[in-house]
Amino acid sequence: MPNFTDLTGLAGVAVAAAAAVSLLPGTAKLARSRLAVLQAAVFLLMVVPFGGMPAAAYLRGMTGDLSITTLVLLSCAMLSPRKGCAADRQRQVLLSLVAPAALVFYPMALGAEAYDPYRLGYGTVQFVAVLLLLALAAWLRGYAMIVLCIALAALGWASGWYESGNLWDYLIDPFVAIYALAAIMNTFIRTLLKAGRGG
C-alpha cells in the first residue's frame, strides 16, 4: 500500500505531464472538452502501474515532488489552456517574486555561502511570519494566485502533504524557478525591444 505522500508526489508529476499535453502540436485546434479528455487520459496513464511502477514514478525519480507554486501554475494552464486562469499581471508578479528568490536561494542552499536559507524551511517562526505578511499583502492587492500559492504551500507543509518537512519545497522548485527566470527575461527583452521601436 503506497504512502499518502507517495500518492501526492506521483499525482503532482502526473498533473505536470497532463498539462504538458497542451504544448503538443495540434492540440491548439482541439475543442476544450476533447483536450480535457486527452489530459485526463495522460494523467491516468501516468499513475497506473505498469510492471510494478507507474510511469510517473520514473519521472518523479528525476524531478522529485513538484512545488505547490508549480502545481498552481500548471493547474491554471490546464483549466484555461488558451488564456490562463489568472490575469497576466498576477502571473507576472508571482514570477517576479519567484525569480529573484530563486537566484538568491539556490546558490546559497547549494553551498556557495556559509549560511543555508533552506534550514529556515524546517519551521522557523520568522520565515512563516514573513510568508504570512506576503500572503496578506497579496490578498490586499487582489493577487489571488499568489495568495493561493503561499497559503496552499503553508497548509501542505503543516499537514505533511509531501515527504518533505521543509516549507521551501512546497513554495518553489527548480522548474518553476527556471520558468520564472526565463519569463522575466523574456518580458525584459520585449520591453527593451518595444522601447527601441518606440524611440
Add this chain to the structure above:
Amino acid sequence: MNVSAGDQKYPHRLLLALVVVAFGAAFYKVAHRPGPASFQVRAYHASGAEAQRSGNTRPEFRTDFVSTQQNISTHAASLVELGDGRIRAFWFAGSREGAPDVVIRTAVFDPAKNTWSPERSIVNRIDTEHALLRYVKKIGNPVAQLAPDGKLWLYYVTVSLGGWAGSSITAVASTDDGTTWGKPRRLITSPFINISTLIKGTPFMYGDGTMGLPVYHEFIGKFGELLRIGGNGNIIAKQRLSYGKSTLQPVVLITGPEHALVLMRRSGNSPKRVISTMTDDAGQHWSASRPTSLANPDAAISGVVLPDGKMLVVLNNIEDGRAALSLVVSADGGATWKTVYQLEDQRGQPTDPLHFGEISAELARATDPGIADPSAYAKSAQRNKCVAQHCDYEFSYPYLIRTHSGDFDLVYTWNRSFIKHVRFNRAWLDQRLENYAELH
C-alpha cells in the same frame, strides 16, 4: 483594497479564510517543533567500570573478515551495537561500485563467541524503487543507529539521476535488531530536486532522544551538514558544518553536552589535510573550518571519544593513495595527533599483479589464519585493484565504534574486495598509549 475588475471573480473572503487556516496550522507546527538540544554524552565513560563489565583486562587485538563473497566489489562498511551487545555490520557489494546489482549486505558479530553470522542481503535497488515509488539507478553507503525506543534505523544512499553527486538518502527501520526491515522512505534534504546528500559518518544522539546524522553534499559544492531527525524519522533541523568545494564526510566527535569537534575529509588539492570545525553550543553554531595536522588523501575518516576525553581516529594519514591506514590519538582536543598503531601499510611494495597477489594472500592469511584459501582473497583483490600491470593497495573507509563493554570495533574496506574487522579492548589501547606518555 485595490481589486481590479478582472480579479473580482475570486472569492476574497474564502481566500482570507484559507490564509487564516493555513497559517494557523503552520504556526501550530512551528510551536510544536522540538527546540535545540544538547548532545548526548555516553554514560559509560569510566574505563575501570568498562573493564569490570567486560571482565577482561588482558590486552586483546584480533582481526578477521566480515564479508565472505569472492570476486565482487565490496565497500563502505559501518557498524552498530545492538541492544544485546552484538554488533551488526552493513556494507554494499556488487559487480562494481554503482552497478545496478549492488545490494546492502549485513552480518552480526557475537562478541561472546568472536564469530560473525553468515552475511545476507537486506536492501536492493529494485525493492527500494518500488517502495519509494521512484526510479532508483543505484544504491550505496549504509550507516545505522539504534534509537532509544529500540528501533534500528538504517540510512543508505540512493541515486536516481547522474553519479554519486545525484544522491539522496533513504531510511528503513527494523524493530527486531535487523532481522526484518520495514518499508524504505526517502529523506528530503536538499531543495534542488533533492540532490545531492550522502552519508558516511557515524550517527549520534541528542539528549532529547532525537538523532544527529552527519551528511555531506557533493554536487556544485562539497561541504558537510548535520541533520537532526525526530523519533518518527522526520527531519526536524539541518545545520551547515562547512561550505565551499572541499569538505566531505563529516565525523562528529562529541566531547561534552555542548562541545564537539567535527573532522572532515578534504576533497581537492592543497592542503591535503583533514579539515575540522567545532561547536561550543551543541551545534547551533560552528567555527570556521580549518586544516588539522592530520594528512588526508581525499579519503574517509572515522573516530570515537574516549572516557577521558582523548580522541581516537582511524584514517589514511598520508597525502596520496590509500595504502596505509593508521590509528591516531589526540589528548588535546584535536590540536595534535600521534599514531598509536599502524593498521595497514603497503607503501613502497611492488605493484605488479603477481607480487600484489602474493602480498594480498599473505595479508589475508594474517588477517584470519583460519582462511582456507588465501589465494582466492588475492584474486578478488586483483580483480578490483589491478588495471593492466599496475595494482593499488587500498585500505579505506574506516568505521570505528566503542561498545558499551568498552571494547572497540573497526571495519574498513580491504582492497575493495572484503570488509575487514579489527577488534581491540581498552587494555590493548592503554598499552599502546603508554608508548606516548607525553600525551597524558
